[in-house]
Amino acid sequence: MDAEAMKLLGAGLAIGLGGIGPGIGIGILGAGAMNALGRNPEARGPIMMNMIIAIALAEAVAIYAFIVAILLAMVV
Amino acid sequence: MKLGCSTRLLLIIGVPLVVLTIGGLVIGGVVSAIMGREPFAGAPRPEVPPEVIAHLGAIPITNTMITAWLTTIVLVVLFWIATRRMKLVPRGLQNLMEWAVEMLLNFVEGVVGKEKGRRLFPVIATIFLFVFVNAWMGLIPGYSSIVLKETHAGETVLVPLLRPANTDLNVTLALALVSFVFVEYLGIRYQGFFRYVRKFVNLGPLLNGLRQLFTGKLRAGLGGLMMGAIEAFVGFIEALSELVRIVSFTFRLFGNMTAGEILPLLMFFLAPFVVPVFFYSFEMLVGLVQALIFGGLTLAFAAVATTESEHH
Numbered sequence: 424m425d426a427e428a429m430k431l432l433g434a435g436l437a438i439g440l441g442g443i444g445p446g447i448g449i450g451i452l453g454a455g456a457m458n459a460l461g462r463n464p465e466a467r468g469p470i471m472m473n474m475i476i477a478i479a480l481a482e483a484v485a486i487y488a489f490i491v492a493i494l495l496a497m498v499v
Numbered sequence: 500m501k502l503g504c505s506t507r508l509l510l511i512i513g514v515p516l517v518v519l520t521i522g523g524l525v526i527g528g529v530v531s532a533i534m535g536r537e538p539f540a541g542a543p544r545p546e547v548p549p550e551v552i553a554h555l556g557a558i559p560i561t562n563t564m565i566t567a568w569l570t571t572i573v574l575v576v577l578f579w580i581a582t583r584r585m586k587l588v589p590r591g592l593q594n595l596m597e598w599a600v601e602m603l604l605n606f607v608e609g610v611v612g613k614e615k616g617r618r619l620f621p622v623i624a625t626i627f628l629f630v631f632v633n634a635w636m637g638l639i640p641g642y643s644s645i646v647l648k649e650t651h652a653g654e655t656v657l658v659p660l661l662r663p664a665n666t667d668l669n670v671t672l673a674l675a676l677v678s679f680v681f682v683e684y685l686g687i688r689y690q691g692f693f694r695y696v697r698k699f700v701n702l703g704p705l706l707n708g709l710r711q712l713f714t715g716k717l718r719a720g721l722g723g724l725m726m727g728a729i730e731a732f733v734g735f736i737e738a739l740s741e742l743v744r745i746v747s748f749t750f751r752l753f754g755n756m757t758a759g760e761i762l763p764l765l766m767f768f769l770a771p772f773v774v775p776v777f778f779y780s781f782e783m784l785v786g787l788v789q790a791l792i793f794g795g796l797t798l799a800f801a802a803v804a805t806t807e808s809e810h811h
Contacts, residue, residue, distance in 0.1 A: 476795060479755075479788045483747075486754040493761055497545055 441488020523772035543764035563667035627794035634786025637663030675748035686804035
């Protein structure tokens with residue numbers, strides 16, 4: 424395999440593997456929020472707000488992976 | 500079935516949308532590559548370091564710096580216009596600004612309480628507004644289309660004059676440092692220097708254990724030594740997590756904003772019509788949420804630093 428192929432493979436693996444963790448995390452967060460919503464439908468506003476913040480924190484990890492992938496594929 | 504509009508209207512809007520989406524996919528990057536054609540739009544060429552526009556003496560002026568200044572100017576002018584002729588019953592811009600400030604104040608006071616909230620509010624609100632206005636200004640259509648022609652090694656390249664400041668690692672690092680210093684200052688201010696530092700450098704129990712060991716109380720000394728080592732290690736971890744915050748603050752904002760810059764362009768390359776609109780609106784949400792996270796996390800850390808740790 425030449426360097427170019429390795430680079431593209433690395434980029435694909437970076438975002439692919441990097442997406443697993445945040446995906447699971449956001450899934451768990453969404454499930455937790457739905458649970459909370461089912462138990463206490465009146466608390467919709469705060470639950471939504473906290474869920475979005477927590478999701479953005481989990482998603483940041485995927486963003487790191489995305490940046491690494493972009494760097495590998497296009498800049499390096 | 501109820502659609503909320505007539506079937507005819509749905510067809511008039513829906514069919515062109517579907518056609519545009521499919522047509523966009525056909526002339527987009529992937530299909531073009533398979534068919535061996537030139538795609539409708541070129542693939543984005545991301546530039547990670549900001550481009551230098553001019554020099555002020557020995558200091559290089561980058562396009563992200565210009566945007567940071569522009570953001571500050573926009574904020575100042577906006578608030579100046581809004582508060583120029585203040586009315587008791589606000590209307591228009593004043594109303595909007597009061598609403599925004601009130602939302603932020605309620606958010607801050609909701610976390611740390613009324614009295615502390617007033618003191619923390621200015622810094623948190625400034626961070627929030629800077630990040631937020633910066634992100635949304637970068638989404639204005641045509642924002643990064645203002646370009647300068649520059650010649651690098653015989654080649655003419657287009658350098659955007661404006662580029663969202665938070666796509667520059669230096670700006671996000673500066674913000675993270677502001678947030679870090681702010682939190683540490685508050686910790687020292689509210690708890691006193693020695694009490695606050697003891698959270699990180701906790702050698703008291705360890706020295707105590709050593710003293711007991713040397714004065715002959717072997718069992719108590721060994722136990723104290725053990726506990727002291729654990730306490731010192733916990734303090735070390737605490738200090739480390741404090742420092743790691745700078746890095747995570749920096750890269751979270753930088754990553755999100757840089758991805759926000761690249762992602763719509765990438766979608767434009769893959770499917771030029773309809774699809775990028777969703778990503779555009781997604782980036783609006785990201786700008787708001789990232790501003791909220793930067794401000795909110797600073798607030799949360801400040802809340803932890805200002806409340807005294809219970810077991811000392």
